Amino acid sequence: MTSASDHANPPVADHSIMDPHASCVSDQASQDALSELRSMRGTIDNIDAALVHLLAERFKATQRVGVLKAKNDFPPADPEREKAQIQRLRALAEAAQLDPEFAEKFLTFIISEVIRHHEAISEDHQRADAS
Amino acid sequence: MTSASDHANPPVADHSIMDPHASCVSDQASQDALSELRSMRGTIDNIDAALVHLLAERFKATQRVGVLKAKNDFPPADPEREKAQIQRLRALAEAAQLDPEFAEKFLTFIISEVIRHHEAISEDHQRADAS
Structure with a gap:
């Protein structure tokens, strides 16, 4: 550039x-x-x-994942998947000359927001099941 | 999708x-x-x-801005610019159906990292001028 x-x-x-x-x-x-x-x-x-715009698409995708998880009683968080995502993004960041520490902080920031959403979806689902 | x-x-x-x-x-x-x-x-x-990959390009751009600011003694942070960026991103987020609160948190997260970099560049520059 x-x-x-x-x-x-x-x-x-x-x-x-x-x-x-x-x-x-x-x-x-x-x-x-x-x-x-x-x-x-x-x-x-x-x-x-x-x-x-990419973040908007990412949240649409994780929103769908949240609904799928709630419907199938899968747990909202998946530590193994998160570990793999972090390793992969650190490697991609290094190849793109982005600080891998920052890439990890960024992903952790996004994932914590996604888990917050998943928990809310799961609670809504349980409430709907109980009613 | x-x-x-x-x-x-x-x-x-x-x-x-x-x-x-x-x-x-x-x-x-x-x-x-x-x-x-x-x-x-x-x-x-x-x-x-x-x-x-987009974040890597963004940091390349802000790195250049940091050098330009240090060379010209412009302050590392620019609160007016940040306010305008936040307003713009909130509007873009709303149009893309992304939570504007999240878009703002995201930009604040990125900007705080960028300012940390700019301050480091500015310190390096002052050290080089003093030596």
Whole structure:
């Protein structure tokens, strides 16, 4: 992912125009930096929209899993599956140059939310069975 | 996202074959449920791989932003930008039928990790300037 401005202002050239004692040139540098920041933020916003849509699909899938588990009296959590998911995501993260610790924290964060949902579905199901 | 087994076993039919008193039919139902669970987990694993790769790209982008901010003495955090990001993601989440509360928690989780990185980059930069 290299923006057009990366090509226009290679890092080495940036250093020379960042001299704080050359105020006029420095203003131009700040303008360039701000426009580069805006461009990068556009990229981040696009990635975030994709992440939200994928997360929405993931929750649809886990919602279905939750209903299936409740119907069949499968336990909401599955520690063996979670261990395998964490190992796999750590390996994928490493290959993609993402901090594996972060990938694990991320998955744990998602799974804890999913289990909260599964427990709620399971309680609803038990309540429906008892009524 | 509807798996082949969803078509083969529509929810209404599932209820009748889930009768716990008909043990033989119930075994078949458990087998079907397990194979459906495996299929759904395959979908979740594919989504997770996509999420990890998008997160890796997001961190590459924020890493670049961190360097740009440190070089130009921009502050690591930007509360106005964060507020706008949260509002936007909540709206996107709502349109995608994802709990907006979860989308906000997710973004806060990611941003706190990013700020931690930015602060580290900023410290490294100050150390390099001082040496």
